[in-house]
Amino acid sequence: MPGFKASATDITLLRLADTSVVTADKLKRHAFRPIDNLKGEESTAGWVGFGNDTEWLAPVELGEWLIWSLRMDRRSIPGPVVNKHLAEAVKEEAAKAEDGKVSRARRKELKELIRSKLLANAEPVPTMADVALNVHTGLLFVGTKSNGMLKKFMDCFKGAFGCDPAEVRFKENMSELLQALYDNGLQASLDGHDFALSEAGLATLEGVDAEGDKVVITTRNDRETVDAGLAKGFGLARLKVGMVRDGDDSLAWTFTLDGATGCAVLSGVKTPAASGSDDGNPDAALLEKLYLIEQAVGVALELFEQH
Structure with a gap:
């Protein structure tokens, strides 16, 4: 977990x-x-x-x-497991019934009994x-x-x-902001540091085809497909982001942002490696990890938070 x-x-x-x-x-x-x-x-x-x-x-x-x-x-209990046991129970009861039938109400009762028995174990x-x-x-x-x-x-x-x-909510025009990030990258300053953000190779596009059906396209390291989808009017629904602090490639983060509005989420946050110096404090690595996560969060809020 x-x-x-x-x-x-x-x-x-x-x-x-x-x-x-x-x-x-x-x-x-x-x-x-x-x-x-x-x-x-x-x-x-x-x-x-x-x-x-x-x-x-x-x-x-x-x-x-x-x-x-x-x-x-x-x-x-998975539905197919309940249904398997239910079919067996219905078959047994139908064999005993004079008309060979099991009512809908009895089927529902049997289903609840079977589910309760399976859950107990x-x-x-x-x-x-x-x-x-x-x-x-x-x-x-x-x-x-x-x-x-x-x-x-x-x-x-x-x-x-x-x-x-x-x-905490991201801006309603997140899809447009993700496209700006994809096209040219974005810059942010936080706590005296400069951060450069760019797309990191994984993108999900959503749009509607000629028949009016919703289409979802996910690509990995394929800007040609993404560019073609954007040209057709598709929007960026998700984008993996790379972030570098002060131009130092050893201080690099990746995380994924959703274009949909709603509660702000950073998925799959990967931070730079911890320094490894604990100064005798066993919790130092955790504190450093939280600091690094907080920097990714702070930049995302600086750029995308809805006020």
């Missing part, structure tokens, strides 16, 4: 107006509770300690950051998302782009702290 320590991670951006609401006690009161021995429960979610997916630990405090994780466990599947809150700026990183996981995060956050973080 990719997280902040992984070589690449997804980051959804939120903001919290009052960071003082986030406390270790509130997190602990809404800690993850397993459902392994609760056969009737389909899902559960709660907070766990960063780097420990089985129990609650106090959030890691690193400088201006509070870091912890969300865990969601879910039992599920299914192992919950865990999903994790790391969380980092900058207590000075209110910027909140959630390490996922899954809509289901984000919804669960928002539910757990509201339950724990009684408020909702605000979505």
Whole structure:
């Protein structure tokens, strides 16, 4: 499960107006509770300690950051498996019935019974998302782009702290901005550094063909196809971006941006390699990684945030 320590991670951006609401006690009161021995429960979610997916630990405090994780466990049975068992059950009941038929209501009842029985024996599947809150700026990183996981995060956050973080949103003309980035690159300045952004070889185009059907084209290192699609009026839906700081190729990031409006997400963020100097601090590498992620986020917000 990719997280902040992984070589690449997804980051959804939120903001919290009052960071003082986030406390270790509130997190602990809404800690993850397993459902392994609760056969009737389909899902559960709660907070766990960063780097420990089985129990609650106090959030890691690193400088201006509070870091912890969300865990969601879910039992599920694939539809084809339920249907297979249902077909067998219906066949058995039909053989016993005088008219050889099984009513629609009975089929529905059998389906629910079968699903409940299968769920009771299914192992919950865990999903994790790391969380980092900058207590000075209110910027909140959630390490996922899954809509289901984000919804669960928002539910757990509201339950724990009684408020909702605000979505950070990209500009409505993101497709045009991505095309400008693709055509000529973009420049940004942040914290005394200059950043150069350019396309990094992976692009997704969306448009409508002559019959009015939606067409999606994804290309890798193929500017000729992208240029042809743009000439036909297609728009850039997704673009992988390369970013270099102060002209130093050793300080290079890559991440992917979506052209669709909505909550701001940086997918597959890869940062420059950490310096490797920890000065005796085991958390130094994590702090440096967060700093590097924050620079990618800061540049994206400088260029694309909707105010």
